[in-house]
Amino acid sequence: xxxxxxxxxxxxxxxxxxxxxxxxxxxxxxxxxxxxxxxxxxxxxxxxxxxxxxxxxxxxxxxxxxxxxxxxxxxxxxxxxxxxxxxxxxxxxxxxxxxxxxxxxxxxxxxxxxxxxxxxxxxxxxxxxxxxxxxxxxxxxxxxxxxxxxxxxxxxxxxxxxxxxxxxxxxxxxxxxxxxxxxx
Numbered sequence: 784x785x786x787x788x789x790x791x792x793x794x795x796x797x798x799x800x801x802x803x804x805x806x807x808x809x810x811x812x813x814x815x816x817x818x819x820x821x822x823x824x825x826x827x828x829x830x831x832x833x834x835x836x837x838x839x840x841x842x843x844x845x846x847x848x849x850x851x852x853x854x855x856x857x858x859x860x861x862x863x864x865x866x867x868x869x870x871x872x873x874x875x876x877x878x879x880x881x882x883x884x885x886x887x888x889x890x891x892x893x894x895x896x897x898x899x900x901x902x903x904x905x906x907x908x909x910x911x912x913x914x915x916x917x918x919x920x921x922x923x924x925x926x927x928x929x930x931x932x933x934x935x936x937x938x939x940x941x942x943x944x945x946x947x948x949x950x951x952x953x954x955x956x957x958x959x960x961x962x963x964x965x966x967x
Contacts, residue, residue: 794862795887797877804914811871813880815916818866822857822879825870829879830955835900843898856884863887865924865953867916869900869909880904883913885921885929893930893964894921898940910943918947931963 800817807813818826830853845908859866864886870877881904885896894915899910921929929949933940935958944951944963956959 790936795865795926797861798923800865800867800920803916804807805869805908807907807909807912808905809953811907813912814868814877815867815912818857818859818868818882818884820858822868823854825868825877825879826857826882829854829882832901833899837899837905841897853864856882859884865917865920867920869904869913881909881913883910883917885917885926888930891925892959893928894926896921896929896931900945906939910939911946914943916949918965918967924936926967928964928966932960933963935959935961937961 802814802816805813805815826852856866864884866882866884868879869881871880872878879901881898881900883896883898885894887893888895898910898913898917900913918929932954933944935941935953940963941961942952944965947965949963949965952962952964954962
């Protein structure tokens with residue numbers, strides 16, 4: 784008997800996520816790698832430095848993340864989620880300039896994904912590098928489809944999603960939101 788799409792992926796396939804170097808449009812060099820539990824201070828500084836507009840576009844609300852939220856962001860459950868960070872600078876003084884993550888949606892086979900880039904690093908290609916790497920890593924881990932939401936006014940994210948092959952559809956329940964999906 785063939786298993787249903789809902790049952791197709793219970794956990795992510797174990798994979799090694801190596802570091803990848805990316806050169807941005809302005810010549811800056813980043814390292815994209817898996818997030819680690821020792822990234823807590825870096826993740827906290829990154830999130831706290833986001834403008835209110837960038838934070839709102841990421842969370843679709845003005846909600847402020849708690850210390851527990853941030854701890855969970857760096858102590859991921861590798862059987863059901865992936866998280867990549869883009870860092871600039873030499874270790875240990877590197878700063879986080881972006882993050883992309885996906886996590887299994889409990890109701891089905893889709894994995895919810897999200898990306899956020901530090902304000903000063905936007906429009907340089909950080910989001911493109913992160914999303915391309917997230918697509919590679921997710922595919923290798925056995926993810927069948929990525930799904931996400933963005934504000935209908937978030938033109939940079941909508942353009943990035945189109946370039947990366949995502950289908951875009953207005954949310955029938957909320958005209959301010961666009962659903963993004965891509966089969967892997």
